[in-house]
Amino acid sequence: MIHVIRIIILVLIIGLWESLTASGILNPFIFSSPSRILKTVGNLSASGQLEEHIATSLIETVAGFILGTAAGIVIAVILWWNPAVSKIMDPYLVVLNALPKTALGPIFIVCMGAGTGSIIAMTLAISLIVTILNVLNGFNHTDPEKIRLMxxxxxxxxxxxxxxxxxxxxxxxxxxxxxxIGLSWVGVITGEFLVSKAGLGYLIVYGSQVFKMDLVMTSVVILALCAAIMHIIIGFIEKIVRKRFGIQK
Structure with a gap:
């Protein structure tokens, strides 16, 4: 029933969006419409550009996601293992977490060049510290009674x-x-805004510069679908982990 209601809500949103733009209540030039988005997808696919841009952003996102998550967990383990080092590093982690990561964009571009490396570095900068803080917080709040017993x-x-x-x-x-997943997409799109010749972020910037809002909205919708698919994959992994280790929600 929950899945059915979710689908109904999605269909209603799409239908309302289409009807509002068709009736002129919403400006179709600015907000586009589902039918115009489908037409744009067809044009991009016919020219071979759609697959290229999606693949570029996906590769960068997956690379940044894996590197940021793995490095964050490893660093969290090291900090948990050394409580003194963890206390020393705590204020620096808080400051780095609060720092707007887009401010580091020009530094990445100068150091790593205007390419994929800078985009992945931006993704790491956004996701790494959050991973460290969340995982370390979980480690530190493990039941102390069980630790003392062991x-x-x-x-x-x-x-x-x-x-x-x-x-x-x-x-x-x-x-x-x-x-x-969300942070990695944010990092990739932000990086592609700053420096990119391909990818969904590039399409969004290009579309806004030439006032092709259909292209912008199409890129946003594809971005949402890609993020949703990755979230579903993680959901399947979560079910496997919970079943394997008997973890209750």
Whole structure:
């Protein structure tokens, strides 16, 4: 029933959007319409550009997602393992998290050139610190009574981490994966706004510059679909993890 209601809401939104633009209540030049978006998709696909731009953004997003998530978890483990280092680094992590990452864009471009490297670096800058803070917070809030019990039974730090801390935070890490999907897309699109010759971000910038709002809205819709598909994939992984380790929601 939940899935049916979701589909009904989506159909109503699309139908309302189409009817409002067709009747002139919404300006179709600015807001486009589902039918115009489908026509734009057909034109892009016929010219072979659609697949190129989607593939470019997907590759950059997946690369940034994997690197940012993996590096963030590894650093969080290191900080949990060394409480003194964690306390020293805490204010710096907070400041880096608060720093607007777009301000680092020109630095990435100068250091890494105007290409894919700069875009992935922007994605890392946006997702890395969030991953570290969320995962480390989960590690630090693992049940202290269970940790004391394991220490009393002679367990070492590695055993505590592998047998208690890591399993207890699998759900936290899955949630971090979900958050990082959106952050990775934000990083890629922001990077493509600054420097790119292909990708969905490039299409959005190009469309706005030449006042082709159909192209802009088409890129936004495709972006939303790609993010939704990645979110569904992470959802399947979450179900497997919960079933494998008996984790309740």
């Amino acid at each position: 220490k009393a039974l002679g367990a070492g730090r590695l055993q505590i981490f592998l047998k208690l801390v890591l399993p207890a935070n699998l759900s936290t890490m899955v949630n971090v994966f979900k958050v990082n």
